[in-house]
Amino acid sequence: MFARRIVVVGTGYVGLTTGACLASLGHRVVCSDVNATKVEQLSRGEVRIHEPGLTELVQEGIAAGRLEFVVGSAGAVAEAEVVFLCVPTPMGAGGEADLAVVEAVAHEVRELLPAGCVLVTKSTVPVGTSARLRELVGREDVPVVSNPEFLREGSAVHDFLNPDRIVVGSDSQDAAERVAALYARLGAPTVLTDAASAEMVKYAANCFLATKLSYVNAIAELCERLGADISDVTEGMGYDRRIGQSFLQPGPGWGGSCLPKDTAALLQVAGAVDFDFPLLQATISSNARQRERMVAKVVEACGGSLDGVRLGLLGLTFKAGTDDLRDSPALEVARLLAARGAELVAYDPGLRGDEAALPPEVELVDDPYQAAKEAAVLVLLTEWQEFRALDWNRVAEALQGPVVVDTRNHLDPDVLRRAGLSWRGVGRTPVAGGPA
CATH class of the missing domain: 3.40.50.720 (NAD(P)-binding Rossmann-like Domain)
Known part of the structure; x- marks a missing residue:
């Protein structure tokens, strides 16, 4: 398995777990967040999320030089091979998922992503979001992939490293296979769709x-x-x-x-x-x-x-x-x-x-x-x-x-x-x- 340069945007339950676990699999991961205080705490290995095993993984990733934290996503994505969007998609008016943050980040980084970089939605998003992001990014050389998470709070690290399945979806077969390969060491059943x-x-x-x-x-x-x-x-x-x-x-x-x-x-x-x-x-x-x-x-x-x-x-x-x-x-x-x-x-x-x-x-x-x-x-x-x-x-x-x-x-x-x-x-x- 080749180590990849990965950027994870958002350091909530999903983002921080994703970043720390991918780093533990040997990838080089940069996690970005808009909260400067949070970034400073995480850079010191201080995790405020109550999640067994997460603090240890973060500290190990930092010590190994495979995990770092930065403020803002714009500077981080310039050399990324894969960018994961792990930002909030809260319930909006009438129950509809609010994609404002997802779309704002995509708009912010679309001109900065290197050619061939894969943009991945890890956040839970409505059907059709990948197609919307492709239009928003507007670049044929940046494929969009859906890779939903199946993490339970309180056992998120265990669930990430011991998954029932990996689901990866894209209209680009090559991009889907590249994202699936990030998890190759886990040996989980993989659904490519x-x-x-x-x-x-x-x-x-x-x-x-x-x-x-x-x-x-x-x-x-x-x-x-x-x-x-x-x-x-x-x-x-x-x-x-x-x-x-x-x-x-x-x-x-x-x-x-x-x-x-x-x-x-x-x-x-x-x-x-x-x-x-x-x-x-x-x-x-x-x-x-x-x-x-x-x-x-x-x-x-x-x-x-x-x-x-x-x-x-x-x-x-x-x-x-x-x-x-x-x-x-x-x-x-x-x-x-x-x-x-x-x-x-x-x-x-x-x-x-x-x-x-x-x-x-x-x-x-x-x-x-x-x-x-x-x-x-x-x-x-x-x-x-x-x-x-x-x-x-x-x-x-x-x-x-x-x-x-x-x-x-x-x-x-x-x-x-x-x-x-x-x-x-x-x-x-x-x-x-x-x-x-």
């Missing part, structure tokens, strides 16, 4: 996962009404190889930086070609309803009203192992609880307390026992592993009321019962507190 199909793969995959999660949440509610146990049901389902065991855990709804915006964007794409997509619309509507359903569980546990009721919250990030609050179902449930008059005290091991997304209605404390102190009900919203290992006798002493609402089915009901606490989960029969 046209640009539109590669762009569609990412949306189709994420929207399928969202549908699977909404489906299992609906089955969990049905289990509650029929007296079945969702844990046993999903175990029985998961052994079917056509279904698999992943994404079968019920919870307060799906969220994060990808699924909400990708489902909304695919609906917009479908609408643009006059395609009605009721299945995907139902997936989104069901997810919104799931958050309200978690609130209803807490209201019931509090006797019918939350007005002035103190609640302890365990977890606010959208998933354990991250510090990400973007479209967090936990945070949305917290907002809904506050809107009903609850006083909220929360603990999350991934948060520092200075996150701009934290609503003023939530008081963030330094440990879970403070969150439990004098709370009428304790509500688990994010599945941090350390919550299973809490001293539940100490939690019971701190609580004003004896009820724990576990929206992730994360805790052991028997452990809580022995501590005198009642456990209420999702899709399972409640367990009353009492002696063994």
Whole structure:
């Protein structure tokens, strides 16, 4: 494998992981960002993203001379063989993906790219974006390639270096093969296709996962009404190889930086070609309803009203192992609880307390026992592993009321019962507190 000169534009989750991992594969990588303070921190090997293994890879890349960070993309691309666009594509008006940053970067670098350089979209972009970028760049000697990422926050480094598949799409076969060759050492199955199909793969995959999660949440509610146990049901389902065991855990709804915006964007794409997509619309509507359903569980546990009721919250990030609050179902449930008059005290091991997304209605404390102190009900919203290992006798002493609402089915009901606490989960029969 030949080492390539690569520029990665953007140093968020995707960009920084992409740059550090490509450097670890032997390529020479320059990561650019518009935030000068961030570039200075990264140049010192300081990574502020909560992502296992990422700090080590960044520091190793810098030490080996294969990874560097610069301000702005214009100067960096002059000698690049491949340029990855890893910039934000947030949800815009009506759910449509906002490509303003992607297009701005393409416009900025189009005259600076050397002949033969490949421009790669790594960010999640709507079908047809590669074609739009080709027109915007307006150069026959600069091919555009779609190479979508499939990284999960909290395991992004592992996912990059151990991929299920590599998807590369372009109308230029040579350009697609050059990008695919960057990953040759990983030995992953590679799908070489046209640009539109590669762009569609990412949306189709994420929207399928969202549908699977909404489906299992609906089955969990049905289990509650029929007296079945969702844990046993999903175990029985998961052994079917056509279904698999992943994404079968019920919870307060799906969220994060990808699924909400990708489902909304695919609906917009479908609408643009006059395609009605009721299945995907139902997936989104069901997810919104799931958050309200978690609130209803807490209201019931509090006797019918939350007005002035103190609640302890365990977890606010959208998933354990991250510090990400973007479209967090936990945070949305917290907002809904506050809107009903609850006083909220929360603990999350991934948060520092200075996150701009934290609503003023939530008081963030330094440990879970403070969150439990004098709370009428304790509500688990994010599945941090350390919550299973809490001293539940100490939690019971701190609580004003004896009820724990576990929206992730994360805790052991028997452990809580022995501590005198009642456990209420999702899709399972409640367990009353009492002696063994």
